Amino acid sequence: MKLRLTMSAILALAAAPAVAEGTINVLTWEGYADSSFIDKFVEESGCEVNATYVGSNDDFAPKLMAGGGVYDLIAPSIDTTQLMIDLGQVEPLDTAAIEGWNDIYPKFLALDGIQQDGKYYGMPYSWGAIAFMYRDDAFDTPPTSLAALWSEANSGKISLWDDKSSIYVAARLNGDMDIYNLSDAQIEAAKQKLIEQKPLVRKYWSTAGELVDLYKAGEVVISNTWAGYQSSLLADEGIKVTEFIPEEGAEGWMDAWMVVKGTPNKECAYKFLNMQLSEQGQCGVANVNGYSATNGVAAKSCMTPEQYAALHQDDPDYLDSLLIWQPLGERFEAYLNAWNAVKAQ
Template identity: 50%
Template sequence: MRKLCNVAISAVTCLGLLSQAFAASAGELNILTWEGYAADAFISKFEEGSGCKVTASYVGSNDDFAAKLAAGGGVYDIITPSLDTVSMMRQAGFVQPIDTAKVEGYGDIYPEFSKSSDIVADGETWAVPLVWGSVSLIYRPDKFATPPDSIGVLFDPANKGKISMWDDKSAIYWTARYLGYDNVFDLSDEQLEAVKAKLIEQKPLVRKYWSSAGELTELMANQEVFVSNAWTGLTSKDVNNLKKGFEVVEFTPKEKAEGWMDSMMLVKDTPNEECAYKFMSFMNSAGGQCGIAASTGYFPVNPKAVDGCMDAEMKKERQVGNIDFVKSLVMWQQPKRLDKYLEVWNAVKAAP
């Protein structure tokens, strides 16, 4: 616990982290989430049907959840971290168990997600799967004589100044795979040093580390960068919809793409539990699942819920029922030595 609290936020003691005073009022729901996860197109329907007013704040990295919760103020009721962060939220004491009986349609969620060892631990369920997808590579085909097929495109000096990377510890996963390491979530000290050296070597090639999908969209739309890793489906859709006279294309590198799944977690001692469970049920319904899929381009976790709101073409595009695709990805896990990974990533960013 001491190590986890130190990782979460060094400036605040564990006692402070676990003793937040909540100020939100009943009938309100404050969500700490990702871009596109609280779009008015579907959130307004939830508000009308539930009587619960939603206020959303956004993160650009999974590392933001601990820092924002640790800051206190009692402003969050639900958080939506990725699978590699769920265990840390539980172990740090930020969240409370989920009563799945209060989440309508919970049994229809892919068991590969709902029964994950990160979701179900210590005899309790700690999160409700929300949406999933992959992290692939995105590039401008008109800027490359030969289509790239490897993570190596992010480390090629020929692309100096036109490369971007997500400002997230997952940069370590990408680099480790590029260096040929299979144990990307349990790297040795020697391997981590090699990864750090490679990322520092790459740094002069990087135009900017992006912190949100919107920022990456701007970088590509303004022709500042030509290649980056990206959340599959979202940035390509947004850039191409701008019709700037060029298109961007996604591809899965030969080293494989990463896979992720974001879940809804109930912040400990929230006074808005009733609204929180209504929200979880809505997001697991057709309105929520098709709504978030339309907003983001990501994939639903409940195939039954989307049966009537997605046509056959959209179901194929969003991998509905295609669990084999999940198995083809390097699915995120919490690194065995999370503190060490964060230390390495911070050292890379601090390097000249």
């Protein structure tokens, strides 16, 4: 059995009733349904949009399975899309109904996890790195290694994302670079490394806003980050921070929109997908979150040359320098249990 995530308990929860036609409920990340570009979509399409935000990819399966009929669209990352397919929670896309589909970078369309049996289940939307970040005024010498997040010098002012990917961070510091195929012994070593770090941690952050507030208050000076997003929010507040890729490397991600199986709002759902892959949606997420776009043609039409270059739109091979997230399959539970064990200490 590929998925043994105590799903029987989740499936026992009562399903909620479906939402009204003409209103789409999206389960997604902060910024992906921002009013700066969603309001125009609502006005032009006549489709209302209700957004529920997640703080981790581990939120998608429980929320979706506990709320059958509530959500029409979801936007998980590439390490979670296959799980949604395997659980039977999403349906194949009608790619012919999505304008701009052929303008998506081939690199993203070739990724495992969004296609199965010759059909696509996920529409690549945005991508980037899980970089690291520090407050400029807290370091005389800029950090270059993950070791800075285990340094006594930064005690009480360190933060990590409250996500199983913290196991990936500790594994790399241990020298275990095949982070999506760790053995039980390597996962245990990563867990112990995180337990060793825990007394130095101010707080594990779960949302972009929470991390921004920690930096603004001076409670945190170094952390990992959703590259481009929290740093831009802090810049708006006059807080100088610097993102960096450590010597031990960084993870890469790609988020994809998926249609929930049996949605009664398919017409609005596809209008939404078309908007998100157009200039409106691609530059919408780039301007709000600072993330890179998957439709290079749309991005070039709506970005300045400086923004286009800064977001690696002219260099999608940049993704090859990152450890792009991969589905963990049967190992998912081992990673998640290890992270939960760290937090339980």
